[in-house]
Amino acid sequence: MEHWVYCFQILGHKLYVNLDTVFTMWFAMICLIIFAFIATRKLSLIPGKLQALCEKIMGLLWGTMDSMMPADNRKHVPLVASLFLFILFANLMGQLPLRIIHLKTGELASPTNDINLTAAMAVIVLIYYVGAGIAKKGPKFFLHNFSFVSIVKALVELLEMVTRPLSLAIRLFANIFAGEILVSIALAASAYFAPIPVMLFEILVAFIQATVFMMLTIAYIGSAVEDEH
């Protein structure tokens, strides 16, 4: 899968921008912003259909957070909820017939099939949970009681700071990307009919991957801010 690469120079450095990812990302974000804007007009005590749906979504998120992070979890809701909704919108966008808009190279599909986007989100999660840990515990976040075990533990935690965002990024990217490859293989086998079950499966994968990303984010934040035993 090629992308529509745009190259420009700043101070002699070449910078490459995947324009198709940027377009589809903004499309997903604008959809989400319009959805949130419409849903939060005219809030009433007796909710309408849209408000009831949104309250259901927030109730689901709060239930997940309560079950995974017992204390003081409401301040992490903005990041977790926006990550979940954005990834969900972005994944589901891949099933829209956006490919009929023809680009020079590449195609308009879900923005999460580009590793640059998922890696950026994973790095945001890394910065956020380290920041949350420092805000909660101060410099004690990096320090443990000295013993032989704690040296090994510190090395493992250092390694985790690399592997956690790496696995977050590659998991989301590879799932969506493999789904698109699968659809194209099914399309080559028998056009119009074979891709339909695969695309239905991709809708399931979109929901599962958004949930997995959200739950791992909650687990990482939870492990950063929890008290040591």
Next chain:
Amino acid sequence: MENLAQLGAGIAIGFGAIGAGLGIGVATKGLMDAVSRQPEVAGKAFGFFLLGAALAEACALYAFVIAFQLLGK
């Protein structure tokens, strides 16, 4: 060299799929055990099963990414 890269891609995705298959199999076994022992937890257990299966499946997809890199896009 081209042919060796294709062979490597095949081996990579094959061995990756072994691990993911074992993982999803164990997860399904756990779900079946839990549901047959206590049928009322079926809905809740299925949610956790999907999550665990997605995490196990991700290992095969890491291999898929490596294989795709080997094929040279």
